[in-house]
Amino acid sequence: MDSDSIGGRIDFNTKKPSSINGKLFKAKIQNNFSQYADENFNPKMSITYGEKLSDTFANILAVTYSSKDIVAYNNETGFGWEDGLMNDDYEMRFYELTRERYGLSYDADLLVSEGRVFLSAFWNQYDDAELRWKDEYGKIKLIDGTETATSMQTERIRHDAETRVRYETRTLSAFTFGFEGMMGDWIIDPKISYSFAKEDDSDNADVTFRNDMKDTVGTIEWSNPQRPTITPSDTSIYSPSELGFKELEITENVSKDSEFAFSVNAERETDLGTLKVGFKSKNREKDVDDYIIVYEADMTMADFDPQTLDWQFAGQTFSQQANPDMIYALRNQLDSLSVDFSNDYARDFVTEEKVNALYIQNTYTWDKGVIVAGVRYEDTSTESQAFDQDGNQVFAGSDHSFFAPSINIKYFLDDRLQLRGSIWKGLSRPGFKKRLLSLIMIMMREI
Incomplete structure (x- = not known):
């Protein structure tokens, strides 16, 4: 194991073509179900075909596809409880993620007199489409003398309602060429490999609406600390027309990671046991190009067709949220917005690592x-x-x-x-x- 493998690593293993006789054909289809997902069709499919074309050469080709819809309803309370009272930040979140995976792999073996020459290649692409609605209540401030073991009154609540739409693509690929066999009394396995990964998170829109209410705002109760409840004295804290457009955040992040490696291991039996020696050289480069721009606008959530979510936890109120289609459409209306902040370099970097x-x-x-x-x-x-x-x-x-x-x-x-x-x-x-x-x-x- 490499010394830098502590904590785990990922290896993709595929079937050796030299292990098959004649032809190989395998097809698999399955469907998964999720308790909360609206989409009940979450297929996972694969087709594998292999053939031994001669006494010395065989290959295998595999194609895979899967899709799943993930839905989550979360309660999050920041960093925990303070002196037995409610923390000053509390969130309810809704996630819906659709993830599609496309995969292709190819393996070939050529048998030679002392072993086998092999080629292995694979490619995977993951496409994510995500909606996140966040209902956040921050700047909670205790009114002295109102606290009990499971509740308190607050003189301020800053209510943020955030809609984030994200489309992300990640690709992984690797190619390995090598030999396994004998050289004299030694078993050897020299190989060269190249791998490449790319993460493209450049297609997104994230809008936060805010209503900052002060004076006697309401009561917070946490008899069930995993699901606190808020009873506002002024229900306009939830009103879309009172939730002002705070910011539209758009990020363009492209991360590329490549590695070229050569390794060789040798093994032989001696009077003192099994002796193994080896050498490995790898050159890895990571290139991150990260851009962020923030826009302002004179609007409220009422301008974005507020949606009502069927929240899964009784007693809690999940505020209305902006229509995600209208939020994403802002990407085509940027000329009508004003730029508040932008940065195209702060998180950029290129790192090259060489290990022998x-x-x-x-x-x-x-x-x-x-x-x-x-x-x-x-x-x-x-x-x-x-x-x-x-x-x-x-x-x-x-x-x-x-x-x-x-x-x-x-x-x-x-x-x-x-x-x-x-x-x-x-x-x-x-x-x-x-x-x-x-x-x-x-x-x-x-x-």
Whole structure:
């Protein structure tokens, strides 16, 4: 396992073509149901076809498609309770997400005298269409002397009603070419691979409407702390005509992540057990282009065909929300709005990481147990570029090496009992965004 794999990693495994005889055909169709989803048709389909074209060559092609509709009704209370009273921020949220997945994979094997040459490729695309309605009550302020064990009166509530429409596309692809077989007394598996991922979140619209009410606003009750209720003294807090247009936020985020890697492992039997050695080199680049613009307008929610949701929790009032089609249509009416804020560089960055690693491991087995001991050494260099708060381009980099020994022992007390012990050292790297911030802070201190 790579030293930076602590915390988990994803590997896509497909069927080896050399394992089939003749022809392979498999088709699968299933449907899933959701308690709250309006759409009851959530198909998952796949077709796999493989054929052994000769004594030495075989291939497999697979196509998959799935679609599911996810609906969620949430209560969220910020950071928890304060001194036994209601937190100053409370939200009810409704989500409806439709996710479609398209997949294609191809595998080919060519048998040679000492092993097999293989090619593996896959491509996946995920299309998300999401509606989020958020009904938020913030700036809650206790009126002294009104608190009980499960309720309080508040002299202020800032009511935000937010409609967000989002269409996002993510693609994943990987290609691997390699060999598995014998070279003298060694079993070897050299391979080269290229993978690419892209996330495009550039098709969205997010509008917040706000009504900030003060004086004696109402009572908040939390006898059920998972589902608090608000009883306003002035029900106009829910009125669409009183919920003013605060902002329209549009983001354009495109994130690209690519990696080229070469690896080789070798294994052979010796008098001291099974010896394994290996080398891996990978070059990864992440490129993020993130743009945000915020618009203002002199309108209210009443101008956006307010919708009433059938909220699932009794006793709670979920405010009317703007028609999502009309919110999304604002993308074609931007000339009629005024720009409040925009930024096209603050969250942009490019990071390149190069890792070279070597390892050696030996497995010794005897009638009473197993000992697996090894060591891994890797060298990592990172180069990043981004922008500071003034929009100036900045550069940062780091170089470090890591030595990771490991020993695992298994001892059999009898046929039913065994003792296990291990000593190891691992490495878990933060994500590129967190690492970038650290590198830039170091660079600024040096300046």
